[in-house]
Amino acid sequence: MYLGIDLGTSAVKTVLVDDAQRVIASESRPLATASPQAGYSEQDPAQWIDATFATLDALKATRAGELAAVKGIGLSGQMHGATLLDANLRPLRPCILWNDGRAAAECRVLEQRWPALRATTGNKAMPGFTAPKLLWIATHEPDIFAATKLVLLPKAYLRLVLSGEAIEDVSDASGSLWLDAARRDWSDAALAATGLSRDQMPRLVEGCAPATTLRSELARRWGMTGQPVIAGGAGDNPAGAVGIGAIRPGAAFISLGTSGALLAPSGTIAANPDRAVHTFCHAIPGMWIQAGAILSAASCLAWAARLFGVTEAELLAPLGPRPQAPSPVSFLPYLAGERTPHDDPAVRGMLDGLSHGTDRDTIVRAVLEGVAFALADCRDALACAGIAIAEADVIGGGSRSRFWLSVLANVLDVPIHRFAGGETGAAFGAARLGRLAVTGEAIDVVCTTPQRIETFEPDTGLTGAYAERLPAWRELYRPRH
Secondary structure, eight states, X not given: OXXXXXXXXSEEEEEEEXXXXXXXEEEEEEOOOBOSSTTOOEEOHXXXXXXHHHHHHHHHHHOHHHHHTOOEEEEEEOSSOBEEEOTTSOBSSOEEOTTOOTTHHHHHHHHHHOTTHHHHHSSOOOTTSHHHHHHHHHHHOHHHHHHOOEEEOHHHHHHHXXXXXXXXXXXXXXXXXXXXXXXXXXXXXXXXXXXXXXXXXXXXXXXXSEEEEOOHHHHHHTTOSSOOEEEOOEEHHHHHHHHTTOOSTTXXXXXXXXXXXXXXXXXXXXXXXXXXXXXXXXXXXXXXXXXXXXXXXXXXXXHHHHHHTSOHHHHHGGGOSSOSSOOSSEEEOOBTBBOTTTOBTTOOOEEESOOTTOOHHHHHHHHHHHHHHHXXXXXXXXXXXXXXXXXXXXXXXGGGOHHHHHHHHHHHTSOEEEXXXXXXXXXXXXXXXXXXXXXXXXXXXXXXXXXXXXEEOOOHHHHHHHHHHHHHHHHTOOOOO
C-alpha cells in the first residue's frame, strides 16, 4: 500500500493506492486563502497540517487495515510558496503563495543583481516565484527576514512535520529561482542575490528517491505496522505528469486546477523565459518540464459560480456536452494577474461584448473559452521554444467538464484526452513516487499511462470559428504596469 498526499491551494487530497495501482480510498479537506491586500495571497501553514492529519485520520477510520500496510508515502504540493521558519522551526508569518503579486518590483531588482538568472534557472523572475518574495520580506518585514533560519516550500514544510527533516525535491525547488536547472542543485549565486545561503535551504533529492521516514509517533497514530518511507515527491504539475505517465518527450498535458498550465516533458532544457515559459526539473531523473502557466483556470469557474450564487455543476449543466458556437462575449481570465506570456501581476480580468441579451449561459461559455484561449497563448509560447503540441491529456478538477474539454479541443485544434479520476492526478502521481522510493522498480514499469476514458476531437465546423475569435480576444489585453 502507498499513500499520495497532494497539498493543493484549495484542498489537501490524500489517496490510498494498492500494489495494482488502484485507488482504493481517498479523502479531501478544504483550505482557506487570505488576501490581506489587493494582489496578496497567503495561507497559514498550520491549516495544511490540520487538513492533512484530518484526511489520514479519516482513512484510519474507514480503511485501517490498508493504512496499516502502507510502505511508502509521496508528497506533491502547490509550488513557489515562501514558508519562513525561525530557529525553532516555527513559521514566522503566513506563507506567501504562488499567486501573490506583491513582489513585481523585487523581480526587477533580482535580475539586475544577478544577470545570469535566466540562463541558470531557465526562467525569468516573476512575482509568483519564491526568491522575489524573500526580497520583499527583506525590504518590508526586515525583522522577519533577519529571524529566518529556514525557507521551505509548502510540501517541504509538511514533510518537516511528518518526518522532522528539511528536504525538498528538485522539481519543486525549480520554482524557487534558487536552483541551477541543468545541475539540479542550489545555485550559490542565486541565494546570495537574495541574501541567503545553503544553510537556510533544505537538502535536495530526486522525486522518486527515498528521502526520509514517517515519525514513529505518527506511524502509531495511524496504526501503521512500520515507519513508511517518504519519497522526494514533486511539485503539483510534475506529480501530475508522473500520475498520467507523462515522463518522456511528446507527452503533453494540461492541468485544469485552481491555476492552469500546458506542460511538455523534455530530455533537455528548452527554455523560453522571454515569453514567460517555465523550466522545471521533472520528478524523474534526467528529465525536465517546459510549461506555459496561467494563474486562473478552474478558479474562474468558481468565481462565476459565486457571482451567480449557484454551484459549478449548476453553471455547466445547461451547456450540454459540446459547444455549438463560440460565445459572443469574451472573457479575460486574469483574475489574479497572468504569467505566460505576459508576466503581468497587475492585469485583471474582463468581460467584453455584454448586451441586454446576454444571459448566464453566454457568460459561462465565455469564461470557459477565455481559459482555453489563455492556454492557446501558452501553446504558442512553447512553440517558440521548439515544442509542438500534437495532442494533450487533461488532469485537475476542470477535467470533469466534457463541455470544457470540447472547447479546449476546438481552440487548441488537437485531440484532448481525459482519464477516470483525473482530478486526483497529482496525489496519484505522488503515490507512484512513494512506491518507487520503496521498491526501486524501473520508472517505466510504474509510471504507465492510465486508460483514457474519452477523447475529444476538434470539430472541423468550429475550429475555424474559434481561430477567428482568438486575435480579437488577444487585443483585449492591456498592460497595467
